[in-house]
Amino acid sequence: MNPVTDIYRRLHAATRREPLLPVLLVLLLALSVTYHGFASVTNFRNIAVQASPLIIAAVGMTYVIMTAGIDLSVGSMLFLAAAIESSHPVVGLPTAAVFAVICATGVGMGLVNGLAVALTRVPALIVTLATMQVFRGAGGHITGQQNINLPANLRGIGTGSLLGAPTPILLAAAVALSGGFVFSRSTFGRYIQAVGSSADAAVNAGLPTRRVIAGAYALAGLLAAVASLTETARLGTVQPSIGQGYELTVITAVVLGGTSLFGGRGSIGGAVLGALILTTVQTGLVFSGTSPYVFDIVRGGVLLAAVLAAGARWRNLAQAAGLVSRLVTRGTDGPTA
Amino acid sequence: MPDGELTVASQAPAIAVANVSKSFGGITAVDSVSFVVSSGEVVALAGENGAGKSTIKNIISGTLRPDSGQVSFGGAPAAEGVGGAKHSGVATVHQETSLFPDLTVAENILIDRLRAPGRATVQPGRLRRAAAPVLRRVGAGFGPEMVVRDLSAGQRQLVEIAKALAADPRAIVFDEPTASLNLAERELIMRIVEQLRADGVAVLYISHYLEEIARLSQRVVVMRDGHVVADRPTSELDRGTLESLMVGRELAQGYPTLPRPGNTRRLSVRDLGDGGRVSGVSFDIAEGEIFGLAGLMGSGRTEVARAIFGLAGNIGHIEVNGGRLRRGSVRACIAAGMAFVTEDRRHEGLFLDRPIRESLSIVALDSVRRYRRTGWLDNGCERRMTEDLASKVHLVARGGLGADGGSLSGGNQQKIVLGKWLVSPPRVIILDEPTRGIDVGAKAEIHRLLVGLAQAGSSILLISSEMEEVLGLSHRIGVMHDGRLAGVLDRSQATQETVIRLATGGSQ
């Protein structure tokens, strides 16, 4: 087996597992060709740094969506963690202590979601819709809606660099790798997919479904806090508008990555690639200098394309085309047909 | 009858149920049930649907807590929850497969032992190596790396049994393991049960098939309406008494006499296929004729039925009453007067959490309109239509037609799935395993209904894995083998042997 075919085989296996890999490469290539400033190490480093918080939050969200749940409160958790980080007693602590406190807060917030979803039969969408407003309100209470600047040591996480690479990238890479490892190689990861795949079978098999679900949301809370650490460190200040609408961006990245919203099927690698693609598109738009209004349209279009590609099986598409034409010819005869 | 005297082990019985009771929302499901299963013994648990067999199974397996009474394994009282049963070596094979569609076969089988003791992580390779021998033991023809979503119903049942055997338990509870299996696979399961008994494992075998009970069990526990009505050695019970014990009244023996079929061709199918394994199937059904479709599990019978009704691939040419049918659309089939009774009544038959009235009136909803063109519904007319349908199929609904579909027993649910098509007499009725998993009494009623419909002129396509039922009810029997129609036998030539020969690929 000469090395070339070996590399080709492994690449082929990788693309079969992660269909998004070629899409990202083609996108980067196209942008590098069209815009001269794009194809430079600093730019790729920039994209990676900007994508890091999204990657970290997307890994947590993938675990939640894998259990056939959803977490709308990730944006508000980001803000509350930042608020607590900038609040009086915590901001004075040494960096390691702050890091520990914020991670503990994250797990606490995640557990609030997890226990509510696991113990009561309230659908995850509603639990997190409620906690989204509760966390946002709590954060506002703590910061009193002021802009609070962070001391230098806390900003180090965002702007410092370790072993030559910016810390956010290292953090994101660590979270992605450990997330993937835990998912495929730990019983918790297997149980997550099992619970999402069929809740009844999980009860029958005696799996600790409630603990698994609570664990998934706790993990999502922890990663939201870690994402908040990197995000606020880069921003330098804590402001009331942090994390607003962030949950929709994170969900877009996870759905782009091929994770099914019905639960059971998905991949951590997909979420990471989804986040990178979204950030690359955002950067590409700045480079292309198109009018600012177009940003939302492009983001919606990318999500729609990903969903159509993943959701519709091609046979189904042909059948759908036939149906649509028949639907149109017969004319929609209104609701009282 | 199993030979050799009973070697009942001396020490405490493997499974002991001591006057267990359980009720749901005021209605008692089981009331002070007691019996024991010692190791090295197969105890059959028989009873009509709704007699409480599944409740007992769930209590033993730990998914349900009894209101009163006690379950103990090998003398020690059962711990709380599903884990309790597992720790004391009791495995359960559920009838509704409890598998994870998105996980691999190996992960499903070893779901509660994913990590080897002392190892920190899960090794997929080790899982596959551990699962392969168990799969071979149940004779599964597929590998441990397959994803369960891609397996057929029969294959999933084999994985379910392999999962129970993997824990090499001291006692196993089988809940109708052979319901969706064909003859060859059923034979394999029975041999496994006999092997388990020889190895000293205690087996509680829940089944509707009286011949299986007769062959496998030493003792039979018969339940009716939540009580144990008999707990006697199998040798003392012949088929007739067993049936009457279960139903509590005399059962009309045999099948109703068949009317003479008409000669005008009602349904003609030409080289039908679903784009997959099934192809080239052609047959005709005359007016008032019952055409049975037999064959091994996975031979494509369900696919044929679904292809005709537009639910699966649309290759081939179908004519109803001479009119060509536009393929691939359920609504066109219904417009042409066809009806389809689905195999999986709980998920495709009726609404479990909507009133029964809505499940009954859904097909003919347009005929219940008050004013011709508008969509307005006339409640009074709908109530009259549904009550007349319910009486036509002898539906017994304790809470009236407003109660939810889920509150009914299996037999009554099946009557609804059939009843909703009978507003106007259908020209063609396709039935896919109409009497699977329902009790003897309800089964007889459905047989009478089918024959009545045939008399009224509808032509019926009956698919059933129960050889006795297909032979008893059909004018002609088509036998499927590996996706092809192996042959069509007339009622006179059709016997169990000839059908089996065709079903297993032999010549006519």
Next chain:
Amino acid sequence: MEGSATEPSTASGAGIARPARLAWLRDPARRPGWFADLAMLPALILLILVLSVLTDGLLTSSNLINVLSQSAVVGIAAIGATFVILTGGIDLSTGSVIGASGVAGAWIITSTGNLAAGIAAGLVTGTVIGLVTGVIVATLNVVPFAVTLAALYVVSGCTTLLSHGRTIAPMPAGFISFSIDGPGGVPYAVWLAGVLYVIAQTVLTRTAWGRRVVHVGANVDVARISGVDVVRTRTSAYLVAGLFSAIAGMTLTSGLAGAGASMGSPLLLNIVGAVVLGGTSLSGGRGSLLRTGIGVLFLGFLSNGMSLLGLQDYDQQMVTGSFIFLAASADGLLRWRR
């Protein structure tokens, strides 16, 4: 678990076995369907009582009219959202459609000065967006959450692009009066919302289409096999949602005497929250417009009461969030406890 209704021992005799002891409240068969829909009414009444004690001036007629007119827009859009949720889907794009239809209508009104043409344009815009979303969800069998999320971005982006982010104003006096004055001091918009609720509830319970919407949500396979045109029912549900969002958009434009691209986006949370608060189940197949109406009023009185209490902005968010969870868990707690 055995079916709770064990078959009576003697299965003799056809026909419906009359339930033995008939407590009118306990027997679901005899109780009219809409009674169960009032599950959240005691909660609403209690909330109003508590708020009227804590603040004064809540129960004055002018404040009651204010609450109704303030809840009219969310109420009308919630009708469409209810139909979509009943089919088992969800429509995140309702906020953007409110903005889009408002801007389209306002643009036609200001450029041509013809009120009727403007309103028609707004309604057509919303309905077309609903149809496109519905076709994608129904025919390509794609997850509604993701499709409507994409629609949210695309629609708001296009509206902002076409209107260059500017608010289109002023509106003709006749159009503004639609949401201010009306018979008995109650604005026409509130009467419109009330009439729409009555029509929608009747259509849902008394027409074949309404029955089919619920059946597609309860169990799509049973519906498909029983001859329900699942694709058309789902598509028409999103079309109706688009229409109601458009009506809400025009009402909001008249209320604010101008239309802005992002005027609708903050309303999405209230619309979905109100539908769920009322008790319509997110998995589809269970719910009604009566429940949604109660949910809308609940949120309306809650936010009105809190602003009268002078609660800080972030405290209001916390209270609203906990109320949505508590009301939803009232139903959930029941199932969990059993």
Next chain:
Amino acid sequence: MTEHHRKKPKGVIVRTSGVAWCVTMVAAASLGLVACSSSANSGSAGGGSTAGKKYTIGVSFDLLNAIRQAEKSSIQSAAQAAGYSVVFDVADQDAQKQASQIQDLIQTQKVNAVIVIAQDGQQIAASASLAKAHKVPFLAIDRSIADQQDVTFQITGDPVADGKAVASQFLAAKTRPLKVLELVGGLTDQNAIGRRDGFNAALAGQPGVTIVSQVPTDWNPTEALNGTSNALQKDPAINAIYIPSDFLLPSVQSALTAAGRLAPIGNPKHVFMVTIDGDQNGCKAMQAKTLDADIATPVADFGKQAIAAITSARGGKAVTPKAVEAKGLILDQANYAATSGQVWGCASS
């Protein structure tokens, strides 16, 4: 036959409403608690309508951030001085919510005057005419209202003028040619549109000053940070940035430090920056000489002149001039020592 596990509950009506009843009781109790605690610290009379007692002013802001807090305290201090009490609402950038809140203030809480920062200049017209109908003075600060007829008094910044003022700073800049990165606030926010259009109009056709890229931020600090670093990456020759509001300044500063371009004036790598509003960050940046100019919003005037207008309106006198356009106070390196005292950001820092 195993039963479907998640069986629909035997939802007997008595039990459902029973649970709903007790759950709402708990929630109502918590609401009462929050209400008491919050009314204690918001200073306004505890929810009771203010008939007969102190003259009450109802205030409705579009959102709550640093500059709004400053405006809130300026109103509160001026009102305290004049003996008025203040009831305070925030509309979370939702025009309809703002209209509802103003309706509640006027009709239910029966406030004697209303001060508003409008989420949208045109869409606030309905509330203004409501106030006029109830003969309640309707004042607007910071953001102008399009249709003046129902407004008693208005003291606003002038976004277009602020944009022009920033442009004049760019024209006065010594380094040539200026390649400008223009950050845009909310795409649908009339204030941001005014500041952008004023700036673009003033720079149109000017030699030596070109806007190389426009980056939308939707008033979101993260998008400002990422947008700036991407723009710097795309066009390293950028040597001037227009920041429509100070609260985005920290993000731009982080992006510049990451690109190694944050340097005080005089250092060749210095990027010419001008911003608006004059908050604490702006003032600090002026001291550190990394910021070239800041068009400070006269927050203190807003509070004082609004309360003064109310007092005169209360006395029956017509308020003249009806609309005051308080141009931004230009604070640049030259007049820093003299004017920094009047800038609200520097006063409190």
